[in-house]
Amino acid sequence: MRTRDPLDIPGPLGSRGRHRRRSWLRRAFAPLRLMLADLLSRLLDLAAASALLLLLSPLLALRAALSLFQARRLFDAEPLVGRLRAPFERLRFAGRGPLRGLAVWLNVLRGDMAVVGPRALVETEAARVPVGDLVRFAVRPGLISPFSLRKQVGIAHAGESALDREFVYAQSLRGDVGLAARSMITGVLGGGEQPKEMPPVLNFFGVPVVNTSMAQAVDWLIDASAPGAAPSQLAFVNPDCLNIAWSNEPYRQALVRAQRVLPDGIGIHIGCRMLGQALRENVNGTDMFPLLCEAAAGAGRSIYLLGARPGIAAAAAESMRRRYPSLRIAGTRDGYFDADTQAAVIKAVNDSGADILLVAFGAPRQDLWIAEHRDALAPRVCFGVGGLFDFYSGRIARAPVWMREIGLEWLYRLLQEPGRMWRRYVVGNPLFLFRVWRQVMRPERFALAAATGAAQAGASDGPCLPAAPGTRGCGS
Ligand code: UDP
Secondary structure, eight states, rough: OOOOOGGGGSSSSOGGGGGSOOOOOHHHHHHHHHHHHHHHHHHHHHHHHHHHHHHHHHHHHHHHHHHHHHSSEEEEEOOOOOOOGGGEEEEEEESSSSSSSGGGEEEEEEEETTSSSSSOOOOOHTTTOOGGGGGHHHOOOOOEOOOHHHHTOOOOOOOHHHHHHHHTTOOHHHHHHHHHHHHHHHHHTSSSSSSOOOOOEEEEEEEEEOOOOOOHHHHHHHHHHTTTTTEEEEEEEHHHHOOOOOOOHHHHHHHHSSSSSOOOOOHHHHHHHTTBOOOOOOOOHHHHHHHHHHHHHHHTTTEEEEEETHHHHHHHHHHHHHHHHTTTEEEEEOOOOOOOHHHHHHHHHHHOOOOOOEEEEEHHHHHHHHHHHHTOOOOEEEEEOOOHHHHHHTOOOOOHHHHHTTTHHHHHHHHHHHHHHHEEEEEEEHHHHHHHHHHHOOOGGGOOOOOOOHHHOOOOSSOOOBOOOOOOOOTT
16 A cells, blocks of 8 residues: 655644745745755754764774774775765775774765765665655755654654655754754664564563554554454554553553553653564554545545544544645534433434544543443544544644654643643652663563453464463553
């Protein structure tokens, strides 16, 4: 399945400057501005490379001596494809040991590479770039690419070519400096190399979280909502949800029995690293929503939006309908109803003929509600989406892209609603990390039960995490 570039959607997913309307004067001078921006960015690269090489010259001399001693030559050269498809050789100090990568700054000095730009490709990769993506060769390949930055925090859902296209069309000096700064921040916070192990199912306090990609998760949803498919429940978990599941046994059970629990947020990413494992992607509901709407429109699946304040689900539905005119929205309804109205709400959902039900009551209420009424609900897939409709209706602004790229979306939410969010983030985030640390210390206490919903739904295509039958989760 091919999903559309979500960066094209204005609003919650953000976009850089290119969506702004430009006056005719600005448009007339655009080529000149582009040339100037290119020149400035080259000058900045030159300044950065010269300053760094000068500053590190004693180290470089030592490294060069070591290379000569070990390999009888200074550099190893990797043939790559650069700007305008011109070949160049990326340098690395020859031999073994540290600082070999520093030689790449000579490439920057020489103009083969920029500090920021699309990833440099090898010839075979470059030959496969489709015509629509050739624009990536209009700029120098970079040491830091927008794709690598987003990949570090698991939000490169748009795919490399879409991110490269956006970079080329919207490149600005300010954007480049910002990207370099964010990359340094994620580099420091990310703590270096990714752990090697990437299990198909992650285990947080006995809750099985499927380690999948956004595209695979959307595919799964489309398959699971096909006519004749068995009813299923999906849930997203962030550190706050897992903290709740720690002490709320019914919620923990609902998650354990769900067919898919997906990892939402930077906290899970950090938790994974503490467990010595790599998170494939941050598969959160907010990024997934437009992708799901597009896939659902393509596959003819209808969706029902239940939850949030009156009018909010309808407004979110309207924004998606505008974006994907063939999307079938079976119905919407707010999430403020009493117990007496419950049967009528379920009947309305069922009568609508929806294939997929999104429930936005907040966690854990939404997931418990789905678990309790799963048998009575006709949509084949039901899942909780928290504050999603608030974002897509425009009621609450989502964090800007640059904050998401350094994993600070939670800080934005905290600043928006400090009174409600401080407990979740200020207390909750460290508490979650402390609990993960406890799991690292005593993994046997937190083993997954053998028969979880995820296991039943065939989430793992490799060996599952060690399961000790009879072991009890932390919440029990
Ligand atoms: N909500 C609802 N019914 C309720 C309580 C809450 O529909 O009885 C909605 C609320 O309007 C909001 C969402 O549930 O749209 C919860 O948002 P929150 O950001 O707290 O959810 P989270 O993403 O943190 O789980």
